[in-house]
Amino acid sequence: MAWFRKAKTPKAVRGLPARSPVPEGLWVRCEECREVLFARELERSLRVCPKCGHHFRLDAPERIRLLLDEAGARELFASVRPTDPLRFRDTRPYADRLHAYQEAVGVPDAVQVLEGTLAGIPVVLAVMDYRFMGGSMGSVVGEKITRAAEHAAEKHRPLVVVSASGGARMQEGILSLMQMAKISGALARLRERRVPYLSVLTDPTTGGVTASFAMLGDLNIAEPGALIGFAGPRVIEQTIRQSLPEGFQRSEFLLEHGFLDLVVPRPELKETLARCLRLLSAA
Amino acid sequence: MGTGDAGFEEPLVELRRQIEELERYPDGAGRGRELGRLRTRLRRETEEVFRHLTPWQTALVARHADRPFTLDYVQALMGDWVEIHGDRAYGDDPAIVAGLADFRGRPVVVVGHQKGRSTKERIRRNFGQPRPEGYRKALRAMRLAERFRLPVLSFVDTPGAYPGIDAEERGQAEAIARNLLEMSLLRVPVVVTITGEGGSGGALAIGIGNRVLMLEHAVYSVISPEGCAAILWKDQGRKEEAAAAMRITAPDLLRLGVVDAIVPEPPGGAHADPQEAAARVGEAISKALRELVRLDPERLVAERRKRFRTLGSFLES
Numbered sequence: 001m002a003w004f005r006k007a008k009t010p011k012a013v014r015g016l017p018a019r020s021p022v023p024e025g026l027w028v029r030c031e032e033c034r035e036v037l038f039a040r041e042l043e044r045s046l047r048v049c050p051k052c053g054h055h056f057r058l059d060a061p062e063r064i065r066l067l068l069d070e071a072g073a074r075e076l077f078a079s080v081r082p083t084d085p086l087r088f089r090d091t092r093p094y095a096d097r098l099h100a101y102q103e104a105v106g107v108p109d110a111v112q113v114l115e116g117t118l119a120g121i122p123v124v125l126a127v128m129d130y131r132f133m134g135g136s137m138g139s140v141v142g143e144k145i146t147r148a149a150e151h152a153a154e155k156h157r158p159l160v161v162v163s164a165s166g167g168a169r170m171q172e173g174i175l176s177l178m179q180m181a182k183i184s185g186a187l188a189r190l191r192e193r194r195v196p197y198l199s200v201l202t203d204p205t206t207g208g209v210t211a212s213f214a215m216l217g218d219l220n221i222a223e224p225g226a227l228i229g230f231a232g233p234r235v236i237e238q239t240i241r242q243s244l245p246e247g248f249q250r251s252e253f254l255l256e257h258g259f260l261d262l263v264v265p266r267p268e269l270k271e272t273l274a275r276c277l278r279l280l281s282a283a
Numbered sequence: 284m285g286t287g288d289a290g291f292e293e294p295l296v297e298l299r300r301q302i303e304e305l306e307r308y309p310d311g312a313g314r315g316r317e318l319g320r321l322r323t324r325l326r327r328e329t330e331e332v333f334r335h336l337t338p339w340q341t342a343l344v345a346r347h348a349d350r351p352f353t354l355d356y357v358q359a360l361m362g363d364w365v366e367i368h369g370d371r372a373y374g375d376d377p378a379i380v381a382g383l384a385d386f387r388g389r390p391v392v393v394v395g396h397q398k399g400r401s402t403k404e405r406i407r408r409n410f411g412q413p414r415p416e417g418y419r420k421a422l423r424a425m426r427l428a429e430r431f432r433l434p435v436l437s438f439v440d441t442p443g444a445y446p447g448i449d450a451e452e453r454g455q456a457e458a459i460a461r462n463l464l465e466m467s468l469l470r471v472p473v474v475v476t477i478t479g480e481g482g483s484g485g486a487l488a489i490g491i492g493n494r495v496l497m498l499e500h501a502v503y504s505v506i507s508p509e510g511c512a513a514i515l516w517k518d519q520g521r522k523e524e525a526a527a528a529m530r531i532t533a534p535d536l537l538r539l540g541v542v543d544a545i546v547p548e549p550p551g552g553a554h555a556d557p558q559e560a561a562a563r564v565g566e567a568i569s570k571a572l573r574e575l576v577r578l579d580p581e582r583l584v585a586e587r588r589k590r591f592r593t594l595g596s597f598l599e600s
Contacts (some may be wrong), residue, residue, distance in 0.1 A: 086530050088528050090515035172505075178541060184460070185588040208484050210456035211444075211484045215456050230456035231451065
């Protein structure tokens with residue numbers, strides 16, 4: 001009955017943010033309008049607040065269920081796993097941090113790639129998962145999205161990438177930055193092969209992810225109210241030493257300034273993507 | 284330098300002062316012998332200091348106000364310079380320069396970050412932090428290069444792309460992203476030289492080259508040491524640890540395959556002898572170009588993409 005199957009509840013790990021802004025239980029308070037909502041009703045409405053339309057964040061499995069047809073989906077490149085190339089250590093070793101997130105979230109890194117159909121249209125879909133280290137992009141995210149683009153080019157299947165990321169992963173240093181170049185090279189190939197690429201930007205998409213593949217869709221499509229930008233709001237506030245205007249760096253702001261093609265509410269997202277893909281692949 | 288964090292250079296500054304003072308005295312009374320002694324000591328101490336720079340100190344050298352900037356390299360290495368302006372859409376960004384020039388008998392297109400030296404000029408150049416129109420100007424110049432089959436020489440030296448309201452409104456992210464894609468499609472040789480600070484996406488946006496060269500004391504990183512420290516250590520003061528942890532120096536980046544060659548700097552760093560630094564950069568670029576101009580356009584595109592395709596580290600089980 002519920003549109004979403006319940007996501008697996010992760011084990012609690014010290015020092016990790018809660019996996020979801022929605023606490024367990026029957027009732028949930030909307031982050032935006034503070035309205036108390038029936039949790040089951042929120043799930044049924046695809047985690048869009050029925051009162052104010054606020055879009056709660058989706059994790060990768062929820063996003064995949066939203067977009068892909070149930071039959072015939074197959075995960076790709078699942079064996080690509082992170083390593084610790086710099087033997088990086090801040091207040092805690094990166095290797096430990098990776099392990100803790102893998103335990104807590106139940107996935108190896110911050111992106112999943114699948115091959116399947118979207119409203120009957122064969123696609124390659126990459127979905128970022130903000131729960132895993134803030135969706136940060138290190139070598140694994142870079143490699144898997146690059147392979148997704150290469151696979152799409154080879155099979156002549158449209159590529160859909162759903163972004164949710166704070167940007168490049170500091171713990172892999174310069175190698176994280178290089179993923180921006182690597183993915184962009186693969187997208188260049190996709191372009192030469194005339195395979196459509198739709199970029200779906202969700203809350204939040206910032207830093208090196210926005211400044212590479214998220215802004216390079218043949219069409220850039222965002223969910224309402226998503227934070228999208230290059231620099232994070234706090235960095236900008238520190239630079240200019242004043243607070244930012246209401247709605248700054250939100251989807252609607254980017255639409256107004258010419259950087260998005262569409263802002264699409266979640267219930268219409270799948271059908272909108274399908275329509276775009278049908279029209280782009282008609283020739 | 285002699286200010287703040289840069290204390291490691293202070294003994295050298297003091298020695299240089301002593302030498303200069305002594306040079307003003309008339310000859311005789313053992314002056315020549317004393318001068319020789321001081322010069323030898325300066326050379327030895329300079330070598331000693333620069334051999335043991337920490338990553339954070341290297342970042343300070345990379346940011347040195349007297350370090351040669353893009354236009355200094357243009358002046359030292361090129362003739363017939365024609366600076367071009369504007370992105371044809373919004374404006375002209377002084378934080379990035381672009382132009383046509385003759386490099387050792389070959390017409391080229393130059394793009395590069397530009398910092399200022401005087402306070403007024405530093406502000407005008409926005410401390411080398413480009414806005415979107417800067418990246419779009421650079422892209423326009425690179426397309427011009429492609430149309431007329433000229434190699435692109437790119438000089439990277441920026442703290443990062445400017446994080447301001449106007450930059451966001453005009454699509455900082457889009458401008459950087461577009462350059463990454465378009466540079467992956469360029470059908471002419473691209474030689475990138477990291478001359479000072481390679482500040483994250485703001486550097487990479489003109490950094491997709493067939494060859495990426497890096498000066499010995501330049502740095503290149505995903506975020507500034509201060510920024511990394513503030514986020515991961517919740518304390519900007521831990522910048523020295525952050526600088527070390529991120530592997531931002533030329534030898535580290537060579538090992539990681541991010542750069543192809545290191546250009547050695549003169550003793551005391553590029554700012555101690557800008558002419559010599561420029562000459563060495565010129566040699567390195569020239570060598571890279573000689574190899575690249577022989578390749579046909581398809582090969583240039585394929586090899587440039589392959590170069591970046593292999594970067595990263597992961598396991599496959």
